[in-house]
Each structure stands twice: as C-alpha cells, then as structure tokens.
Amino acid sequence: MCGIAGIINLTENHPPPSVDLLKNIIGTLSHRGPDEFGYYRDLNAGFAHARLSIIDLTTGQQPLCNEDETLWITFNGEIYNYIELRSELEIFGHRFKTKSDTEVIIHAYENWGDECFKKFNGQWAVAIWDSRHKKLVLSRDHVGILPLYIKEENNRVWFASEVKAIFADPSVTREINAIALDQIFTYWAPIAPETIFSGIEELKPGTIRIYEYGKNKIDKKFWQPTFPKKDNVSRRSYSNINEATQQLEEKLLNATKLRIMRADVPVGSYLSGGLDSSLVAWMGRKVKQGEFRTFSIRFEDAEFDETKFQHMLAATLESKHEEIVVTKKDIADYFPEIIKHTERPILRTAPVPLFILSKLVNDYGFKAVITGEGADEFLAGYDLFREDKVRRFLANQPTSKIRPLLFERLYPYLALSPSYAKGISVEFWKRGFDNLNKFDFSHVPRWTTTASLKKFFSEELQGQLQTLPKPDILDALPEEFADWDTLARAQFLEIITLFSGYIISSQGDRMLMSHSVEGRFPFLDIDVIEFCNNLPSDYKLIGLNEKYILKRVAKGKIPDGIIERKKQPYRAPDAVSFLTNSSNQYVEEMFSENLLKSFGLFDVKTTRGLFNKVSEKIKDGNYTSVSNSDNMGFIGILSAQLLVHSYIKENPSIRNNNFKFSTIIDRVQGI
Amino acid sequence: MNKEEIGKTVSNFISKNFLFNQEKQVDDTVSLLGTGIIDSMGTLELISFLESNYNIRFDDEELVAENFDSIEKIKEFLSTKLNHSAA
Numbered sequence: 001m002c003g004i005a006g007i008i009n010l011t012e013n014h015p016p017p018s019v020d021l022l023k024n025i026i027g028t029l030s031h032r033g034p035d036e037f038g039y040y041r042d043l044n045a046g047f048a049h050a051r052l053s054i055i056d057l058t059t060g061q062q063p064l065c066n067e068d069e070t071l072w073i074t075f076n077g078e079i080y081n082y083i084e085l086r087s088e089l090e091i092f093g094h095r096f097k098t099k100s101d102t103e104v105i106i107h108a109y110e111n112w113g114d115e116c117f118k119k120f121n122g123q124w125a126v127a128i129w130d131s132r133h134k135k136l137v138l139s140r141d142h143v144g145i146l147p148l149y150i151k152e153e154n155n156r157v158w159f160a161s162e163v164k165a166i167f168a169d170p171s172v173t174r175e176i177n178a179i180a181l182d183q184i185f186t187y188w189a190p191i192a193p194e195t196i197f198s199g200i201e202e203l204k205p206g207t208i209r210i211y212e213y214g215k216n217k218i219d220k221k222f223w224q225p226t227f228p229k230k231d232n233v234s235r236r237s238y239s240n241i242n243e244a245t246q247q248l249e250e251k252l253l254n255a256t257k258l259r260i261m262r263a264d265v266p267v268g269s270y271l272s273g274g275l276d277s278s279l280v281a282w283m284g285r286k287v288k289q290g291e292f293r294t295f296s297i298r299f300e301d302a303e304f305d306e307t308k309f310q311h312m313l314a315a316t317l318e319s320k321h322e323e324i325v326v327t328k329k330d331i332a333d334y335f336p337e338i339i340k341h342t343e344r345p346i347l348r349t350a351p352v353p354l355f356i357l358s359k360l361v362n363d364y365g366f367k368a369v370i371t372g373e374g375a376d377e378f379l380a381g382y383d384l385f386r387e388d389k390v391r392r393f394l395a396n397q398p399t400s401k402i403r404p405l406l407f408e409r410l411y412p413y414l415a416l417s418p419s420y421a422k423g424i425s426v427e428f429w430k431r432g433f434d435n436l437n438k439f440d441f442s443h444v445p446r447w448t449t450t451a452s453l454k455k456f457f458s459e460e461l462q463g464q465l466q467t468l469p470k471p472d473i474l475d476a477l478p479e480e481f482a483d484w485d486t487l488a489r490a491q492f493l494e495i496i497t498l499f500s501g502y503i504i505s506s507q508g509d510r511m512l513m514s515h516s517v518e519g520r521f522p523f524l525d526i527d528v529i530e531f532c533n534n535l536p537s538d539y540k541l542i543g544l545n546e547k548y549i550l551k552r553v554a555k556g557k558i559p560d561g562i563i564e565r566k567k568q569p570y571r572a573p574d575a576v577s578f579l580t581n582s583s584n585q586y587v588e589e590m591f592s593e594n595l596l597k598s599f600g601l602f603d604v605k606t607t608r609g610l611f612n613k614v615s616e617k618i619k620d621g622n623y624t625s626v627s628n629s630d631n632m633g634f635i636g637i638l639s640a641q642l643l644v645h646s647y648i649k650e651n652p653s654i655r656n657n658n659f660k661f662s663t664i665i666d667r668v669q670g671i
Numbered sequence: 672m673n674k675e676e677i678g679k680t681v682s683n684f685i686s687k688n689f690l691f692n693q694e695k696q697v698d699d700t701v702s703l704l705g706t707g708i709i710d711s712m713g714t715l716e717l718i719s720f721l722e723s724n725y726n727i728r729f730d731d732e733e734l735v736a737e738n739f740d741s742i743e744k745i746k747e748f749l750s751t752k753l754n755h756s757a758a
Contacts, residue, residue, distance in 0.1 A: 423734040425711040427704035452707035455690055609691025627712030 001146070001518040002062070003029025003050035004074040005160035006127055007169070008136045009043075010211060014156055016668050017046035025168040026050050027656035029161055032076070032513045038062050038663025040072045045129045045136070047074040049663070052516050054078070054263050054367055060100035061663040066110050067095060070132045072665075073109075075102045076161055077124030077146050078520070080258040085119060109137070114208050117222050121258075121526050125203075127159055134213035142223045142526055143374075144192070144205030144500045145519075147509055151200050157211055163200055163343050164652050173199065174648050176601065178464045179471065184345050185636060186451045187473075189501025194471065196344045196643065205500055223526075224478060225495050227488035227533050235534045244539055245552040248531060252553065255525030256283035259370050267368045267520065268293040268361060271313055271321070272570065273306030275547065276372030276381070278313045278558045280522050284370050285317045294319040295361050295369065297353045300327045304571055312559050324360045326353045331577035332584045336642050340652055341514045342506040345640035347450070347632040349572045354511035362515040373508060374523030377499045378532040380487060380540035381547045381567060386410050387429070388442035388490050389544065394426075395433050404429070409544060412566065439477060442490035443497075453633045456610065458603045473497075487537040575614050575634040576623040590641035599644045602637055610634060677753075678746040684720050685742070689713060699743040704736070714739070721745070725753060 005025045007017040022039045026048035030037075033050030040047040040063035049062040055078070063074050079085070082101035085108055090096070094107040101122075108116035109128055114137070123145035128137040138159055140148045151158040151166050158166045166172055175198040180190035192202040203209055206223035228235060238244040260267050269281040271294040285292045294314055299305040307323075314321035331352045338352050339345075361369055376382050387410055394403045404426045432444030440447065457465075476496055481489060504524075512519040522528065532540070539549045546567060554563050578587045589595060591611045596604045614634050617626050626634075646652050664671055678699065686693050689709050703709045709717060717739070722728055738748040 423731070424714045424736050424739050425704065427702060427736045427740050428711060431705050431707075448707040449710060455692075455695075603692070606691040609687070613688065613691070625712065625715070627710050627716070629707075629710045629713065 001032060001052050001054070001078070001513065002076040003032030003161045003165070003513075004048070004076045004125060004127060004148075005029060005165040006045065006047040006074060006129075006158070008045045008129070008157045008159075008211065010134075010155040010157060010213060012044075014154075016041060016043050019666070021169060022046045022048045023657060023661070025160065025165040027659065028164045028168050028652075030656045030659065031516060032161055034516050036061055036662045037659050038665075039661055040065075040074075040129075040665045040667075041669075042131055042667035044134055045072075045131065047072055047127060047129060049074045052367060052518060054265050054518060056098055056100035057264050059098040060102060062102055063663065063665060064098070064100070064102050064106060065665075066106050070130065071106050071110060072129045072131065073102060073106045073126065075105060075124065075126040077122060077126065077141065078262070078518070079104060079120050079122040079124065080262055080525070081119075081121040083262070114210070114220060114222070117208060123521070123524070125161060136211040138203055138209040139222075140203045140205055140207060142206045142529070143225075143495070143504065143524055145504055145509065145521065145524060147505060148203040149195065149200055150203055150209065152211075152217075153199070163195065163197055164340075164647075166200060167647070167651060170651075174651070175199070176644060176648060178461055179468055181345065181457075181461070181601065181640065182454070182465055182470070184347070185453045185457075186447050187497040187501070188347050188450060189498060189506070190344060191471070191473065191476065191497060191501060197647070225492055225529070225533055226478065226480070227484045227492070229480065229483040230485050236536075241539055241549065241552070244535060245549055248528075248535075248549055249553045251525070251528050251531050252279070252522055253283050253286070255522040255528050256280060256370060257287040258525070259520035259522055260284050260288050263368055265367050266293070267370060268295055268364075268366045269319070270294070270357065270369050270371040271296045271310050271319075272372065273309030273313070273562070274372065274568065274570075275550065275554060275558075275563060276375035276523065278309075278372075278562050279550070279554045280370050280372045281313065281317060281319070282554075282557050283522065285319065292317060292319045293364070293366065294321045295357060295364075295366075296321065296323040297357045298323050298325045299353070299572070300325055301573055304573065306568065309562050309565065312561060316559060322360060322364060324356055326356055326572070328573050328577040328580055330356060331572060332587070335578070335638070336586060336646070337514075338511075339639050339642040340646055341510045342639075343510070343643075343647070344501075344506065345636055345643055346502070346506050347636045347639075349574050349577060349635060350570060351507045351511050353572050354507055355514050358512050358515040358517040361517045367516065368518040368520055369512075370520045370522060372523060373504060373519070373521050374499075374529070375547060375550060377491060377495050377503075378523060378529055379547045379550050380491060380537075381550075382494065383410055383567070383569065384442060384446065384494065385487060385490055385541055386544045386546060387445070388486060389541070391429050391432075391441075391445075392436065392486065394429060395436055398430060398433060406544070439474065439481065439489065440493065442486070443493050449629060450632065452629060453636060456602050456606050456633055456637060458600055460600050461602075485537050487541055488533075491533075574631040575626055576618055578634075578638065579615055579618040586642075587638065590638055590645065595641060595645070599641060599649075601640055601644065607637055610637070674746050674750045677749050678742055680724065681721070681742050681745050681749075684717070684724075685709070688716060688720070697742060699746070700741050702740050703742075704740055721749065725749070727752065 029050045033052045035053045036051040038049045047063045079101040082104040089107045123141045125146040125148035177198040180194040180196045192204045208220045210218045269284045296310040390406045542548045
C-alpha cells in the first residue's frame with residue numbers, strides 16, 4: 001500500500017504547488033510508503049505518492065498516466081480483480097505499459113467514467129486528475145478500508161491519506177472540531193465526513209467526490225451496505241443452509257486466494273486465536289505453496305492472553321510462527337505515538353498491541369498480511385447483536401425475573417459477579433425500552449454509557465456544542481432501513497459507526513501502516529460482503545449462537561476448541577497501564593490542571609476527580625474495580641489531550657526530507 | 672435516620688464519585704443505571720459505600736433495582752431498613 005497526497009487549484013489565481021511543498025507533504029507519509037517517491041505537477045495540480053511496492057515491483061511507480069497523458073493518478077490500495085479487468089479493457093482497445101493494478105484504474109476510468117468504481121473488488125483511496133477538463137476525482141473503497149482526507153478553502157483542494165500530510169502545508173489551520181469529539185464520546189468514533197479537525201473532511205466510504213473548474217463539487221455514493229427486506233429471498237442462490245455454507249466457503253476461499261496470490265511479495269497472516277483469523281489463516285495456508293508465516297500478539301496478563309489457541313492453530317497449519325509479548329508498560333510507552341497515527345481520540349488502548357504486531361511483521365521483512373476483520377460485523381459475531389436479542393426478549397415481559405438470566409449466558413462474568421450485578425444491573429439493559437422500534441434500540445446501552453462521559457467536557461466546549469449544528473446519524477440511514485429485520489439494522493449501525501471509524505481505521509489501516517504493512521481482508525471482499533448481507537439472519541445468529549454459518553464453514557478445518565470457545569472480545573489493559581509505571585510522566589502532565597485549562601476541552605475539577613479516583617484504586621492494587629465508564633473516560637481524555645498536544649499546539653508533520661523523488665513529471669518545469 | 676439526611680448523603684456520594692463535581696446534583700427520581708450515571712461496577716461502589724457508611728449489610732433479595740435505581744428509591748428503602756434494624 002502507499003501514501004497519497006495532492007493539491008489542486010480550482011481557479012487560475014493560485015500559483016502551482018511548489019516541489020518543496022509536495023516533498024514536505026508526502027514526506028509525512030513515508031511510513032505508508034518507504035520504497036519510492038514520485039510527483040506529478042502542472043500549473044493547476046500537484047500529485048505526490050509514497051510507495052510500498054507489492055505488485056509490479058519494477059514498473060509500478062506513480063504518479064502514472066493514460067496513453068495520451070491527460071489523466072493522472074495517485075493511488076493507495078489494491079484492486080484484486082485487476083487482471084480480469086485488464087483483459088476486459090484490452091478488448092476495448094486500451095494498451096498497457098505496466099503490469100500494475102494502478103494502470104488498470106486509469107484505463108477503467110477512461111472507459112467507464114465514474115461507474116468504474118462499481119467494478120472494482122479491492123481496497124482503495126485514489127485521486128485522478130483529468131488535466132484536460134481540470135477535473136479531480138477522489139474515491140474510496142466500499143467500506144472505507146483505506147483513508148482519504150480532504151480540505152477545501154478558497155478554491156483550493158488538499159487531499160491525503162492522513163491528515164498530517166495536509167497539515168504539512170503551513171497555510172492550513174489546525175483546530176479541534178467539537179462535533180467530532182461529541183461523536184467520539186457517543187459512538188466511539190467520528191462519523192465521516194466529520195473528523196476531529198475543523199475544516200478537514202473524511203471522504204465517506206463507497207463515495208466519489210468530484211471537483212471541476214467552474215462547477216459545484218459533487219458527491220456520488222456508489223455503494224452502501226444493504227440487506228434484504230424481511231422475507232425477501234429473491235437474491236439467494238441456495239435453498240438451505242448446507243448449500244449456503246458451501247457457497248460461503250467457496251467465496252471466502254476465492255477472496256483469500258486473491259489476497260495471497262495477487263502480490264509480488266510474500267503475504268503472511270495474523271493469528272489472534274479466534275475463529276475469524278484462524279479460518280482465514282487456514283485458507284491462506286491452503287492456497288499458498290511453500291512456507292507459510294503467521295504472527296501473533298501475546299499478553300503478559302492472563303486475562304487478555306490467547307496464546308494457547310494461537311499455538312493450537314499454528315501447529316495445525318504447520319506455519320512458521322512468530323509472536324511478541326505485550327506488557328502494560330508497552331501500552332503506556334507507545335500510546336503517544338499511537339495517537340499520532342490514529343489522528344483521533346480513542347476510548348480503548350486496543351490499537352497499541354496491533355502497532356507492536358505490525359512492527360514484528362515488518363521486522364521479519366513482510367509487507368502484507370491477511371487478517372480476519374469484518375466477520376464480526378458482516379456475520380454477526382459481536383455480543384451487541386446477541387444482547388439486542390435478549391433485550392428484546394426481556395422487553396416482552398420487563399418484570400420477569402427469569403429472562404434477565406440470559407444476560408449471564410452472554411456475559412459469563414455476570415454469573416460470577418456479586419448479586420448486585422444481577423439484581424440491579426438489569427436496569428442498564430432496559431435502556432431504550434420505551435420504544436422498541438426506534439432505529440437505535442440495539443445501540444442505546446452502549447451509546448448512552450459512552451455519552452455519559454460528556455460530563456467531563458468543559459463548559460466552554462459544551463457551550464460551543466450548543467451553537468453548532470449537529471449532524472444526525474439518522475441522515476446516514478437509507479430509506480429502506482425500517483424494512484430490514486432487527487439484526488440487519490443493528491449490523492448497519494455497527495458498520496457505519498464503530499467499524500468504519502475505529503475498527504478498520506484506528507485498529508486497522510493506521511496500525512498496519514505505522515510499520516509499512518498492508519492488511520488484506522478476505523471477509524471484506526465485496527462478493528463475500530454482499531453474500532453475507534443477503535443471508536437470512538438466522539444463518540448468522542441462531543438463538544444466541546453467533547457466526548453460526550461461519551462455524552459450519554470452519555468445522556473440520558480448524559480445531560473444534562477454537563470453533564466452540566466462547567468469543568473473547570479483543571481487549572488490552574486500559575487505565576492501569578498508565579498508572580503502574582512511574583516513568584510515564586506525560587500522563588500526569590496531560591491530566592495536569594495547567595494543560596487541562598490551557599487546552600480547554602475538559603473540565604478541570606471533574607477530570608481531576610476521575611484521575612484521582614482511578615489513581616487511588618490502582619495504587620491500592622484494586623485495578624479490576626475500575627469501572628468500564630471510568631476506564632473509557634480516562635483513555636478518552638488522555639488521548640484527546642495528547643492529540644491537542646501533538647497536532648494543535650505543535651505541528652506533527654515531522655519533515656522527512658531525507659529522500660529523493662524517483663518519479664518526476666513536472667509540466668511546470670517541463671520535465 | 673432522617674430520610675432527607677440519607678438522601679443528602681447518597682446524593683453527595685454520587686456527585687463526588689460519579690459526577691466528580693460536588694456542585695452538580697442528580698435529580699432524586701432519575702434512574703441511575705438507565706441514564707448512565709452509574710454502570711454495573713458503579714453499583715458495586717454505591718452498595719459498598721452504603722454498607723460501610725451505615726454499617727449494614729444487604730441481603731441478596733434486597734439488591735434489586737426497585738430499591739436502588741434512584742436516590743428516591745434508596746432513600747425510601749434505606750430509611751425503612753435502618754429504622755427497622757434500630758427498632
């Protein structure tokens with residue numbers, strides 16, 4: 001994968017972007033693409049590219065153009081069906097000078113225009129500059145695996161894979177966007193197009209943005225998740241679960257094969273010890289000749305550790321297995337760097353181990369891995385989906401003393417908890433019971449719990465929020481949403497909030513690319529997604545048995561112990577990591593009265609109260625009693641403070657000028 | 672034990688321990704769990720506080736939402752329990 005960036009003038013009034021500026025902006029993305037750098041420049045446009053070479057190592061340099069050099073492209077990603085598309089385009093008369101997927105995009109665009117993006121199976125963030133019509137086309141893959149940020153001001157447009165590249169232009173202002181902070185402290189993530197920075201947009205997944213001289217900008221959505229209306233079976237090519245299981249297996253195997261074989265470098269596999277990554281690794285092993293490499297994180301805390309299952313699978317696959325142990329100290333030590341990569345506040349420390357894991361992969365010289373992301377969203381693996389079912393069941397008879405016992409099946413720790421948890425906590429699950437048909441019923445407990453953290457917002461921030469127009473998440477819902485069943489509705493909300501804004505970004509692309517590792521996701525193959533979305537809901541979640549059809553696919557392939565184990569949410573130690581090591585002075589500093597006041601986001605008294613409460617519990621060795629809310633508040637505030645510190649007070653765009661452009665097409669200088 | 676005193680003590684504990692701000696008060700009738708003021712671990716903190724502060728123990732069957740989910744409910748339940756054990 002790669003880093004992309006560019007600057008486009010939409011009037012003649014601006015000078016062309018300077019080579020120094022292009023070098024500065026793309027230099028901030030060298031972690032995404034350390035192998036080669038290139039730029040294209042004319043009087044109106046500057047495109048830059050930082051390359052991680054994976055396909056067509058010798059001639060795949062960018063920026064790249066079409067036959068008559070009128071269309072230019074800078075591209076981050078993989079189009080896995082590029083070989084098939086290339087054959088199709090050759091019939092239309094297109095001639096190719098490289099073997100890369102990048103060149104296929106440019107000819108596909110030439111041939112089919114904006115419609116071309118519907119034909120791609122892959123992951124991408126791409127910019128195409130039509131120098132004849134002075135038109136810029138930006139596009140991002142179906143579910144937003146790869147990031148793309150945009151800023152526009154005074155008829156000038158900046159775009160980049162990461163915000164830090166845009167901030168490398170000193171004329172760009174850097175401010176916190178209160179709306180996104182409000183979203184993070186509700187949904188756990190900003191919802192595109194909002195970002196934590198004012199004036200910087202994230203292009204929504206599955207969307208094309210077009211800028212053209214003298215015209216208004218246009219957004220075109222080419223894809224979003226859809227589900228069948230209740231009882232609509234017309235899009236199904238199977239008549240029972242056995243046939244569906246077999247078809248899912250074929251599709252997943254094909255998706256894995258594309259992701260293992262379509263690379264000119266070896267592709268390894270992450271191994272978490274759970275069902276999804278185990279099955280993906282099994283399929284990778286099946287299609288790959290020769291040595292197969294797997295990589296895992298272990299935790300020093302038994303609570304989070306899954307080593308037993310990782311070893312079980314590595315033995316089954318006979319893979320060459322590498323692992324690294326993550327400690328609480330690592331979490332605290334790396335956290336400030338993590339926030340520079342996530343470029344947004346986060347409520348959990350779970351990205352940190354993934355940062356350490358991509359480093360391990362990079363240390364062994366690997367540039368790409370397959371991983372299991374997406375199965376929990378598209379095949380209903382999360383507890384939240386089961387919780388929604390039990391809550392609806394309880395809502396039918398809210399005074400029942402028996403029905404709440406089902407929560408213990410969902411969350412076995414409840415059965416071990418003192419009785420307070422059973423008797424009183426039931427009120428927690430009853431949130432939202434006043435309207436069972438409300439669109440967000442499934443997410444009310446999570447969102448209200450998280451939103452209670454806004455008590456830490458400063459008066460100034462709260463006042464600001466009252467004056468700002470709040471984007472309504474309802475606006476993002478498709479018209480047919482109400483016709484879907486309850487599981488589909490919960491899945492959709494999960495995909496557009498947590499998945500897009502956190503799982504696939506803060507825990508996904510950002511942690512992988514921090515060490516120049518490309519993630520490849522068989523479950524996010526568009527054929528697999530469409531197939532999963534059309535499945536009857538009870539093939540995904542039957543009773544309280546999650547990912548039912550996937551377990552059927554896995555049967556006989558991976559050890560039963562992995563298929564049948566209780567799903568373990570991926571977590572890492574939270575607040576405790578920061579308060580057991582005296583070396584992390586930055587934590588005290590970020591929570592200091594001085595910085596809280598000076599950054600202005602959080603109320604000093606309230607935040608200090610939280611800090612003291614959590615510190616005392618941890619000092620007393622009582623860290624397991626730090627509540628979920630207090631943990632999230634602690635991590636959320638710490639990460640937001642770090643973000644302000646490193647992105648607003650200082651400019652994070654560390655200049656990496658220690659490289660030379662190897663691809664130079666400069667129409668201004670006539671090169 | 673006076674009901675209003677109990678209410679004040681509980682309310683102060685909630686302000687200090689969950690809102691982290693003594694100047695903010697939770698309305699007596701608001702559902703503590705339903706609105707996210709406390710979470711399940713918070714319930715443990717609240718129960719432990721009441722047990723140690725009033726030197727009492729709650730039986731399992733007493734630990735239900737009807738007795739603890741708002742300051743009003745705690746006030747009612749606790750004053751009855753305390754007066755009962757005093758008598």
